[in-house]
Amino acid sequence: xxxxxxxxxxxxxxxxxxxxxxxxxxxxxxxxxxxxxxxxxxxxxxxxxxxxxxxxxxxxxxxxxxxxxxxxxxxxxxxxxxxxxxxxxxxxxxxxxxxxxxxxxxxxxxxxxxxxxxxxxxxxxxxxxxxxxxxxxxxxxxxxxxxxxxxxxxxxxxxxxxxxxxxxxxxxxxxxxxxxxxxxxxxxxxxxxxxxxxxxxxxxxxxxxxxxxxxxxxxxxxxxxxxxxxxxxxxxxxxxxxxxxxxxxxxxxxxxxxxxxxxxxxxxxxxxxxxxxxxxxxxxxxxxxxxxxxxxxxxxxxxxxxxxxxxxxxxxxxxxxxxxxxxxxxxxxxxxxxxxxxxxxxxxxxxxxxxxxxxxx
Amino acid sequence: xxxxxxxxxxxxxxxxxxxxxxxxxxxxxxxxxxxxxxxxxxxxxxxxxxxxxxxxxxxxxxxxxxxxxxxxxxxxxxxxxxxxxxxxxxxxxxxxxxxxxxxxxxxxxxxxxxxxxxxxxxxxxxxxxxxxxxxxxxxxxxxxxxxxxxxxxxxxxxxxxxxxxxxxxxxxxxxxxxxxxxxxxxxxxxxxxxxxxxxxxxxxxxxxxxxxxxxxxxxxxxxxxxxxxxxxxxxxxxxxxxxxxxxxxxxxxxxxxxxxxxxxxxxxxxxxxxx
Ligand SMILES: Nc1ncnc2c1ncn2[C@@H]1O[C@H](COP(=O)(O)OP(=O)(O)OP(=O)(O)O)[C@@H](O)[C@H]1O
Ligand SMILES: [Mg+2]
Ligand SMILES: [Zn+2]
Numbered sequence: 304x305x306x307x308x309x310x311x312x313x314x315x316x317x318x319x320x321x322x323x324x325x326x327x328x329x330x331x332x333x334x335x336x337x338x339x340x341x342x343x344x345x346x347x348x349x350x351x352x353x354x355x356x357x358x359x360x361x362x363x364x365x366x367x368x369x370x371x372x373x374x375x376x377x378x379x380x381x382x383x384x385x386x387x388x389x390x391x392x393x394x395x396x397x398x399x400x401x402x403x404x405x406x407x408x409x410x411x412x413x414x415x416x417x418x419x420x421x422x423x424x425x426x427x428x429x430x431x432x433x434x435x436x437x438x439x440x441x442x443x444x445x446x447x448x449x450x451x452x453x454x455x456x457x458x459x460x461x462x463x464x465x466x467x468x469x470x471x472x473x474x475x476x477x478x479x480x481x482x483x484x485x486x487x488x489x490x491x492x493x494x495x496x497x498x499x500x501x502x503x504x505x506x507x508x509x510x511x512x513x514x515x516x517x518x519x520x521x522x523x524x525x526x527x528x529x530x531x532x533x534x535x536x537x538x539x540x541x542x543x544x545x546x547x548x549x550x551x552x553x554x555x556x557x558x559x560x561x562x563x564x565x566x567x568x569x570x571x572x573x574x575x576x577x578x579x580x581x582x583x584x585x586x587x588x589x590x591x592x593x594x595x596x597x598x599x600x601x602x603x604x605x606x607x608x609x610x611x612x613x614x615x616x617x618x619x620x621x622x623x624x625x626x627x628x629x630x631x632x633x634x635x636x637x638x639x640x641x642x643x644x645x646x647x648x649x650x651x652x653x654x655x656x657x658x659x660x661x662x663x664x
Numbered sequence: 665x666x667x668x669x670x671x672x673x674x675x676x677x678x679x680x681x682x683x684x685x686x687x688x689x690x691x692x693x694x695x696x697x698x699x700x701x702x703x704x705x706x707x708x709x710x711x712x713x714x715x716x717x718x719x720x721x722x723x724x725x726x727x728x729x730x731x732x733x734x735x736x737x738x739x740x741x742x743x744x745x746x747x748x749x750x751x752x753x754x755x756x757x758x759x760x761x762x763x764x765x766x767x768x769x770x771x772x773x774x775x776x777x778x779x780x781x782x783x784x785x786x787x788x789x790x791x792x793x794x795x796x797x798x799x800x801x802x803x804x805x806x807x808x809x810x811x812x813x814x815x816x817x818x819x820x821x822x823x824x825x826x827x828x829x830x831x832x833x834x835x836x837x838x839x840x841x842x843x844x845x846x847x848x849x850x851x852x853x854x855x856x857x858x859x860x861x862x863x864x865x866x867x868x869x870x871x872x873x874x875x876x877x878x879x880x881x882x883x884x885x886x887x888x889x890x891x892x893x894x895x896x897x898x899x900x901x902x903x904x905x906x907x908x909x910x911x912x913x914x915x916x917x918x919x920x921x922x923x924x925x926x927x928x929x930x931x932x933x934x935x936x937x938x939x
Contacts, residue, residue, distance in 0.1 A: 485763050489801035493786075493793045496800065499807055500792065500829050565807035
């Protein structure tokens with residue numbers, strides 16, 4: 304239960320980024336070339352109004368039952384499922400001309416897939432796009448929740464490869480639906496128990512199962528544990544959409560979201576043991592290993608857009624854009640004094656060789 | 665009132681429309697359990713029995729006589745076709761408990777040891793995980809407490825505790841039976857139902873499993889229904905015995921009396937055939 308094959312598979316497919324069947328459009332870029340060639344033939348925001356209404360109905364149901372997986376008539380998109388078709392349909396159903404749209408693909412705005420989804424929205428829905436989290440009204444994301452605090456004006460649409468957390472313990476969707484209906488999660492607890500027996504603590508890398516509003520067990524999509532606590536009592540709306548499985552679920556603002564854990568084996572976020580971003584020197588962000596052309600492996604902020612801001616201003620807090628700068632958001636929300644002191648030390652030592660570019664897509 | 669009072673418990677099997685006279689056309693006196701009119705199989709019918717607190721009730725009968733059908737209905741694992749059961753921990757007809765009540769009753773009030781191990785245990789889980797499931801389902805959330813209780817239950821049922829983190833599929837048949845018993849008693853239920861607790865085990869293993877259960881039963885004074893086609897098992901464990909044939913109860917009485925002075929012709933042949 305530590306890693307999800309689907310997750311790996313997804314990453315491979317998307318990053319590999321090439322069509323396997325030549326005569327079928329397989330990527331957003333194919334969709335774009337069609338759209339741009341004959342834009343007049345397409346409805347606003349690409350999808351027809353009926354489809355958008357269906358998706359919105361699903362979204363409303365999902366908001367009414369936080370954490371419950373709501374079926375929706377996931378449309379055949381002219382691109383392979385597993386490329387975020389659920390997320391794209393949800394996004395396109397929500398966007399209006401007033402919106403500002405951002406796409407994150409594993410923390411980056413720059414992957415080909417992210418750029419293409421952004422361009423699709425720009426072309427067909429006539430929206431502004433941005434890479435700045437605080438400027439966006441709708442953000443579609445895969446595998447991350449941004450480091451900067453989301454507000455009540457923002458919707459985060461998460462792409463979901465696998466909807467049901469119970470599939471880890473039982474492959475039968477029918478049996479699992481019954482378990483959800485009756486809040487019968489003892490099988491999941493056994494899996495957690497055995498996980499602790501094996502590792503001494505809970506070892507789940509991503510897709511950490513959470514209880515939503517003390518009612519439904521939910522898969523938060525392949526976000527790191529680092530991001531999981533951001534779902535709890537947030538100001539923003541989170542929508543989770545799976546095209547392949549035709550399910551939408553939601554965490555509305557100010558919903559209790561609690562990671563499953565034992566009283567004496569707590570939920571823990573990733574530890575970076577004093578590591579810092581080699582670009583902006585942050586110690587309070589989710590770091591990933593990046594190997595540069597020189598073959599050296601370094602740690603860098605996974606949230607590329609926030610990293611850029613931190614390069615400009617190393618003391619920028621994650622809630623810098625809010626009136627109240629003390630909003631709790633994920634782990635390591637900085638204590639300004641301690642953090643500033645540490646960052647100054649880092650910069651004095653000259654350890655924070657800030658490199659431009661080299662961003663991993 | 666008894667701990668459990670069952671009246672007219674009945675179970676049909678078959679996709680056919682019942683003719684309405686299935687019960688009167690089957691049973692011990694007809695020598696069949698399939699209705700000649702409509703083809704319905706009457707797994708058991710009109711079973712009336714009671715279990716007192718702390719008592720061990722034996723159910724004995726040949727293969728196909730309806731013992732498992734009855735046991736599973738009383739453990740709320742099988743829907744009844746008809747019947748009323750009063751149970752101490754439940755208001756109303758026990759057999760009508762809804763899903764949530766059932767999960768709760770099964771976790772905390774009625775422990776079942778299934779004839780087929782796959783019905784009672786998840787063989788991919790560890791043995792300890794299977795026992796832990798009962799505790800976790802009952803709301804235990806402290807890992808070390810669960811661990812300690814599971815280890816105690818392993819010791820109680822005489823399963824080597826150093827095997828508790830191995831997959832249940834790697835256990836011997838006897839160990840699997842013991843783990844089922846450990847799981848069944850984990851939450852101190854008022855009633856335990858054992859369906860063929862020794863079937864498929866070596867004779868020497870059978871005796872040790874029975875001795876172990878008899879000790880636990882006495883120490884904890886837990887009411888028990890023990891189902892077996894083996895008179896030896898019934899004689900060893902049961903205070904009172906119910907004899908079934910073709911889905912009906914043909915005789916009920918104190919075990920000693922039934923064994924020494926069987927009244928029903930079928931019971932007589934059953935006992936004579938063993939001696
Ligand atoms: N799922 C089923 N579908 C159809 N018939 C069934 C089913 N389960 C049991 N029966 C029939 O009901 C009757 C009673 O079966 P049951 O399993 O209750 O008997 P039993 O006394 O436990 O037998 P055994 O000693 O072999 O375990 C048998 O004739 C059996 O074939
Ligand atoms: Mg049986
Ligand atoms: Zn009939």
